[in-house]
Each structure stands twice: as C-alpha cells, then as structure tokens.
Amino acid sequence: MSSSRANPLVMVLAFAGIVVSLMQTVVIPLVPRLPGLLDATPSDANWAITATLLAGAVATPMMGRLGDMYGKRRMLLLSLSLMVVGSVIAALSGSLPGMVAGRTLQGLAAGVIPLGISIMRDELPRERLGGATALMSASLGVGGALGLPAAAFLAEHADWHALFWTSAALGTVATLLVVALVRESPVRSGGRFDLLGAAGLSAGLLCLLLAISKGADWGWTSGTTLGLFGATVVVLLVWGWWQLRAAEPLVDLRVSSRRQVLLTNLASAVFGFSMFAMSLVLPQVLQLPKATGYGLGQGLLSVGLVMAPSGLVMMAMAPVSARISKLKGPKWTLLTGAVVVAVGYGLGAAWMSQIWQLVGVSALIGAGIGIAYGAMPALVMAAVPVSETAAANSLNTLMRSIGTSTSSAVAGVVLAQLTVSFAGHTLPAENGFRLVMVIGAAAAVIALGFASFLPARAPAVDETDLGKTPDLVYHLPPRSE
Incomplete structure (x- = not known):
C-alpha cells in the first residue's frame, strides 16, 4: 500500500479508536449528578457505567471472531453504528432505563480498537505496521485523557444531553470516514460462529x-x-x-496458551490495572478541599486539563514504541514501558502536593503506558495466524478491560478503609491515595516480571509452522501493493 493510501487509513482507524475511548469517558463528569438527573438511587444510577463495561466485555471477543470470519471492516462499521445509535438514545433519554439502554449499545463498540489493529496488519506494509499499531493501541488511553476536559467543559456550560449528541456526531464522522477510506480486507478465516x-x-x-x-x-x-x-x-x-x-x-485456547500470547495477555491485564489506578487517584486529590491539608481544591475542568497531557504523551510515544521494537524487539519495548510506569507511580506516591507534580506524574505514567501498549499488538500478532488476528487482539483488549475493572474495585476498597473525617463528611485519607499509587507501581513491576519471561526476538517463519514452533513465531509481512 502506498503512503498516499496508508496515511489516511492509519489516521481514520486511530480517530475511530479515540472516538470510542472518548465515549467511555464522556459520562464521568455526570457521575455525581446522575441520581438527580435520572431520578434514581446512586446504586441504580451506577448501572449507566456498569452496563457499558459489561457490554464491552461481551462484545469485544465476539466482534473479533466475527471480523476474522466475515470481514473486519464490516464489523468495524457495525460497532461504530451501534455506538452512534446508543449515543442518540442516551441523548434523548431522561430516565434510567433509556440511559442504560443507550450506554449498553455504546459499550458494544469496544471492539473497534482490536478490529482497527487487525485491519492494519492486513493492509499496511511491514515497515509501517509497528508505528501504526502502536498509535491505534494507545488510542484506548488517548481518547479518555483528551475527552475528559472536553466533557467537563460541556457538562459545566451546556445541557448534559450535549455530551451524548457530541458522541453521536463524532461516531457518525468516524463511520463515514471508514466507509470512504477503509476497504474490506480479503483475509478471512471462514467457518461457523x-x-x-x-x-x-x-x-x-x-x-x-x-x-x-x-x-x-x-x-x-x-x-x-x-x-x-x-x-x-x-x-x-x-x-x-x-x-x-x-x-x-470462539477463542483458540491452544493459540492463546502459547508462551508469548499468554504472557502478553497477563501483562496486559496488569497494565490495565496500572493505567486506571492513576485515573482514580489524581482527580480526587485535585478536587478535595485545600482545608483537608492534601486536597488541591480544583474544579472538574482543571482535573481534565491536568490529565490531558497523559493522553498527548501516549500519542507521542507511539513512534518511540515502534522504534524500540524495531531495534530491540517488542519484548524490550514492553519491559521499558513497565519500568517507566513503575517509576511514575513511585514518584506519584511521594508527589501529591502541587498541581505541577500531578501533571508530571500523569505524563510520565502516560509515557510508559504508551510505550507498553504499542508493544502488545506486535507481540500478539507475532504469535498467531493472520486468520486469527482480530480474535487474538480482541482477547488482549479484553484482558486490559478486566485489569481496569479490577483496579477500580481494589482502589475502592483501599480508599473506603483508609478515611478521615472532615466537616462532617468521611473522605479518603491521604495515606489511602499514596497506597493506591504504591499498588499501581507494584502492578507495573508484576507486568515487568511477566514481560521478562517473553521469548527473545526470533526470525519470521512460514504460517504453516505456527503449530510447530509456538514460542518462536513472528508474523509475516502484510501484503503490500
């Protein structure tokens, strides 16, 4: 594929990934207000978040397998269309059932990122693949980081339904761009679902x-x-x-249990844990009153602006990640990312007293995540047949999602146990925030341990040898024109 066609393809797919990850972030500014807006209890209102999580977990592996069987572009368009429909339903809703229905449909678009990576593998020449898949993989964090300040601004200055109308509009643009600029890949596995x-x-x-x-x-x-x-x-x-x-x-467990795929997926789950730990601590520290002695008394828009640099750094690290993989192999890229994330969380456990410190910590952690996420698709695709690319990448994305969900639960338990009383309210204690950051650093070290057992770089082998040398398989160059 020529550069004149490759560049638009990469940009469109990355944009689609950012739109989908932004969709998951768009509701965050509304969380404290959802019970009043939807006339529901706080526990029931949380289903607007939980429904998206559950739908995404179910849809991701299915869309990957269906993409391998019936066409990745077709499933990509279906996923984006479901997101648009869900956004419109949520935008028109004023009740909990309508919101949950809309958020469920939005969650079904979670397969867009692994599908986009798989299309890149089918369409791009090998020399472009590393940087492109690194960018696509990083879009999972980029959209969330960049979307938070925009969502906060809209939530503070417009009717809350505007958040979902914006999501619908961006989803429509992404769908039209895919229709115009992304062709269907001829690589299919066939078979029955x-x-x-x-x-x-x-x-x-x-x-x-x-x-x-x-x-x-x-x-x-x-x-x-x-x-x-x-x-x-x-x-x-x-x-x-x-x-x-x-x-x-649905999932070839014999392929998934190969050393390289298994260890990459385990590291992905732990990295998902690390990525979300930061998102749970920094916004709360920023928003707690200064009178607590450790809160910084900032508004939600300021929170978004502090978190946004991490998304920009993730995007900037995509070519760096690809460069490290080219020179040393994706194993060393993953190791590098784990070290950077661990250092970032270590600094975060000590640096919480100034806004600039939190900006630096979030940017450093974002850099490590951007480097590591860029290596994960390369490691997975190196060890699976071309016909199973979408399914394998979808499973990897699912493992990240399980990691983020676990992170939320663990952090919630820690912050609920370590509390202080302030002005008649029970608030998370400073030590609780620091402990969550330490746990984030420990998770990065665990990911480092998994990555250290990955096999070293091996020469490419023929696709027919995949079953014979499970630990020494690196993907064939995609077809070029």
Missing part, C-alpha cells in the same frame, strides 16, 4: 465483572458476590473444556 462458546464466555464475563464492579455495593462477603465469583470459576472451566473440543472455537 461458535454460539455455545460465545454464550459461555459471555456468562462467565458477566458474572466476573458484575462481582468486581458491584461487590462494594453488595458487600464483598455477601452471598451474591461470592456466588458470582463461584459461578465465574465454574462457567469458565466448562467454557474452556468446550473450547478445547469445539471444531471452530
């Missing part, structure tokens, strides 16, 4: 993520929470048994 496998994985993920996201409300030792965790284990064990015996499984 594993409905039983899809149902089993969906049930297991719903049980797991419901327990994680609602455990604090229901009680971590309640029968409901423990029952959901138990059901998760049983359902996923049965699902795994079926996947190993199905002729055309």
Whole structure:
C-alpha cells in the first residue's frame, strides 16, 4: 500500500479508536449528578457505567471472531453504528432505563480498537505496521485523557444531553470516514460462529465483572458476590473444556496458551490495572478541599486539563514504541514501558502536593503506558495466524478491560478503609491515595516480571509452522501493493 493510501487509513482507524475511548469517558463528569438527573438511587444510577463495561466485555471477543470470519471492516462499521445509535438514545433519554439502554449499545463498540489493529496488519506494509499499531493501541488511553476536559467543559456550560449528541456526531464522522477510506480486507478465516462458546464466555464475563464492579455495593462477603465469583470459576472451566473440543472455537485456547500470547495477555491485564489506578487517584486529590491539608481544591475542568497531557504523551510515544521494537524487539519495548510506569507511580506516591507534580506524574505514567501498549499488538500478532488476528487482539483488549475493572474495585476498597473525617463528611485519607499509587507501581513491576519471561526476538517463519514452533513465531509481512 502506498503512503498516499496508508496515511489516511492509519489516521481514520486511530480517530475511530479515540472516538470510542472518548465515549467511555464522556459520562464521568455526570457521575455525581446522575441520581438527580435520572431520578434514581446512586446504586441504580451506577448501572449507566456498569452496563457499558459489561457490554464491552461481551462484545469485544465476539466482534473479533466475527471480523476474522466475515470481514473486519464490516464489523468495524457495525460497532461504530451501534455506538452512534446508543449515543442518540442516551441523548434523548431522561430516565434510567433509556440511559442504560443507550450506554449498553455504546459499550458494544469496544471492539473497534482490536478490529482497527487487525485491519492494519492486513493492509499496511511491514515497515509501517509497528508505528501504526502502536498509535491505534494507545488510542484506548488517548481518547479518555483528551475527552475528559472536553466533557467537563460541556457538562459545566451546556445541557448534559450535549455530551451524548457530541458522541453521536463524532461516531457518525468516524463511520463515514471508514466507509470512504477503509476497504474490506480479503483475509478471512471462514467457518461457523461458535454460539455455545460465545454464550459461555459471555456468562462467565458477566458474572466476573458484575462481582468486581458491584461487590462494594453488595458487600464483598455477601452471598451474591461470592456466588458470582463461584459461578465465574465454574462457567469458565466448562467454557474452556468446550473450547478445547469445539471444531471452530470462539477463542483458540491452544493459540492463546502459547508462551508469548499468554504472557502478553497477563501483562496486559496488569497494565490495565496500572493505567486506571492513576485515573482514580489524581482527580480526587485535585478536587478535595485545600482545608483537608492534601486536597488541591480544583474544579472538574482543571482535573481534565491536568490529565490531558497523559493522553498527548501516549500519542507521542507511539513512534518511540515502534522504534524500540524495531531495534530491540517488542519484548524490550514492553519491559521499558513497565519500568517507566513503575517509576511514575513511585514518584506519584511521594508527589501529591502541587498541581505541577500531578501533571508530571500523569505524563510520565502516560509515557510508559504508551510505550507498553504499542508493544502488545506486535507481540500478539507475532504469535498467531493472520486468520486469527482480530480474535487474538480482541482477547488482549479484553484482558486490559478486566485489569481496569479490577483496579477500580481494589482502589475502592483501599480508599473506603483508609478515611478521615472532615466537616462532617468521611473522605479518603491521604495515606489511602499514596497506597493506591504504591499498588499501581507494584502492578507495573508484576507486568515487568511477566514481560521478562517473553521469548527473545526470533526470525519470521512460514504460517504453516505456527503449530510447530509456538514460542518462536513472528508474523509475516502484510501484503503490500
């Protein structure tokens, strides 16, 4: 593919990824106001967040597999269309059921980023692939970081429905750009869709993520929470048994258990944990009153402006990530990213007293995440057949999402246990925030440990050898024109 066609393709797909990640952020400024806006209890209003999380977890692996079977561009357009419809429903809604329905449809677009990475693998020449997939992978964080200040501004100066109309408009633009500039890839796996496998994985993920996201409300030792965790284990064990015996499984566990894929997915889950820990601590420290002695007394718009540099740095790190991978291999890129994130969280545990310190910490952590996220698609695609690219990338994205959900639950428990009393209110204590940052650093160190066991760079082998040398497979160059 010539540069005149490759550049628009990369920009369109990256824009689509940023729009989808922005969609997940757009509701954050509304969270404290949702109960009043939707005439619901705080616990019920949280379903506007939980529904998106659950829908994204279910849709991501399915869209990946369907993309491999029936066309990645087709599934990309379907995902973006569902996001637009969901945004319109949420924009027209004034009640909880309508909001949950709209947010559920928005969540079904979570497969856009892995689908975009897979299209890049099919369409781009090898020399362009590293930087392009690094940018696409980083868009998961870029959209959230850049969208927060914009969403905060709209929430403060316009009717809250404008947030969803904006999401619908951006989704429509992304859809039209994909129609105009992205062609359908001829790489297909064919076969039949594993409905039983899809149902089993969906049930297991719903049980797991419901327990994680609602455990604090229901009680971590309640029968409901423990029952959901138990059901998760049983359902996923049965699902795994079926996947190993199905002729055309939803997720090829034999491929997913290869050393390189397995370790990359484990590192991705831990990195997802690290990425979200920062997002839970810094906004609260910024917004707490100065009279607490550790709060900085800033408004929501200021919070967005402090967090925005991390998104810009993530984007800037995409070519750096690709360069490290080219020179040393993606394993060393992932190791580098883990070290940078660990250092960032370590500084964050000590630096919380000034706005400039928080800007520096978020930018440093963003740099590490941008470097590491750029390596993950390269590691996954190096070890899977071309016909399974979308499914493998979708599973990797799902692992990141599970990490972020777990991060929210762990941070919630820590901040709920370490509290102080201020002006008649119970607030998270400074030590609680510092402990969450330390946990974020520890998570990055764990990711470093997983990455250290990844195989060293190996020469490319023929696609037919994938089953013979599971740890030494690096992807073939995509076709070029």
